[in-house]
Structures are given as C-alpha cells and as structure tokens.
Amino acid sequence: MTINKCLFPAAGYGTRFLPATKATPKEMLPILTKPLIQHGVEEAVEAGITTMAIVTGRGKRAIEDHFDISYELENQIKGNSKELLLDEIRSLISKCTFSYTRQIEMKGLGHAILTGETLIGDEPFAVVLADDLCTNHNADGVLKQMIEVYNKYQCSVVAIEEVPEDKTYKYGIIDGDLVHGRDDIYRVHNMIEKPDPKNAPTNMAIIGRYILTPDIFNILRSTQAGKGGEIQITDALMQQAKNDRVVAFKFKGKRFDCGSIDGFVEATNYFYNL
C-alpha cells in the first residue's frame, strides 16, 4: 500500500518556549516567516502525501486558521504586492485536505498517535513531529526518502541520526543490524525510550519522522505507560521490532531540534543564510 496520509501530533504544550507558547501553539512558531508546521506539511506534500491529519488540543485553533483562507486579510491585500507573500500557503491549501481531532488528555506521543486513528483508519501512514525540522536542500526530503524505504521493506520505518553519547536521554534509541547491501538501513532488534547514557545500547536516535503500519494502533491500545508515565510510541514499536517489523533509516539531510532554543536559532540562521 502507498502512503497517503500524514499524522501531525500537535497537542503538546511547548513549555520550553514560554511565554511565547502561552497563547500560541508551538507548531506555529515561525522559522523566518513560515510556521514550523507548514514546513512539515510541505515536506509531506513533497513526498506525495496530500491528506493531513492533525491531532490538536486546547489552544491550538491557530493551526486550523493557518490552513484556511483568512477572508478579511486576503480581501484587504488583494491586488497589491503583499499578496505574493501568501502564494505558497495558498497553493499548499489548494493541494491538501486537513482533518483534525483533539487529544483531550496529554498522555504521551503514543497516546497522541492512537488518538489520530480516527483520521487514519486501516492503512500505513507517516508521522511528522513538527518541532523536528528536516531539510535536504534541493534534494529529496526526509519523508520522501523514508517512503522509498517503506516501499522496499513494507514495515514500520523510523528516521535516525547519531547523537552525542551524553544526549541519549533525550531520544528513543535503537539497536539493530545493517540490512544486506546497505550502510544506512538497520533491522531494529531493540529500542529504548530516553535511556541514560550508561544504559544506551547505541547513540542512534529516533528523530521526529516515522512511517507506521496500522497494526500499531492495536499495539498502542495495550501499551502501558512507560518512561515519564506516558504511553510511548517507542515501546509500541518495540513490539513490532520483536517480529522484525521495524527498520531504522539514516536519512540524508539536516534536522534541527526546533523544540529547543538552540536548535530553533540554528534553523533560523540556516534558512536566513540560504
């Protein structure tokens, strides 16, 4: 099956960016003039996906308004040069459909993904965490690369990159064996959510891009709260990995952790200097 839908878990509070995120969704923080979530939607469109499924929560209405027309504003600037600034978002909106569901309680990324089941149904799908901003300047984007991997292996795919060994406590960490003939794809046999460096099997960290097969929903339904008392997608994926149903892919390109101030500034400088 091809990948037609992309899920965006976007209910989190974004406490690291307070006070900016007090009344503004963290997904709406802009890198230059473009909100993080728009970068994510563009990456999905580039990968051939046009059905966007967004898991929102209280205080996130600005996301819905962003992917809609703003009648008064658009009428006001009609015919003047400012109108050009809306070209990209208008064309994006015309290509895609957007559906939303709300996560009532914050019980972790796994729970957010399970909340999205009603929008996804029984088909494989992509997941983008908008605060991980990925780019592969002028070449295939990360989701597009992952879909190629999915098409070949027909199982869940996680994007990974190597992180400094003392930073494993921030990520899901995988261990696996390189598949025959590739130096960038691992068959995963172990995954641990945010291990202390002393317990981390490797320094290969999952970043916010996944392709998931739909059996993940049933697994998530019976996944107990794990690290931090939250339902973790890493734990659910580990169940698939036990049956050799997860590959990890070292993508080509750059990823900025825009959930941290440092990563956010780095991304801003990168796009400013392009």
Ligand code: G1P
């Ligand atoms: C989540 C996942 C983690 C993954 C990370 C990537 O953590 O739980 O496994 O490595 O996203 O950004 P979060 O950053 O939401 O705490």
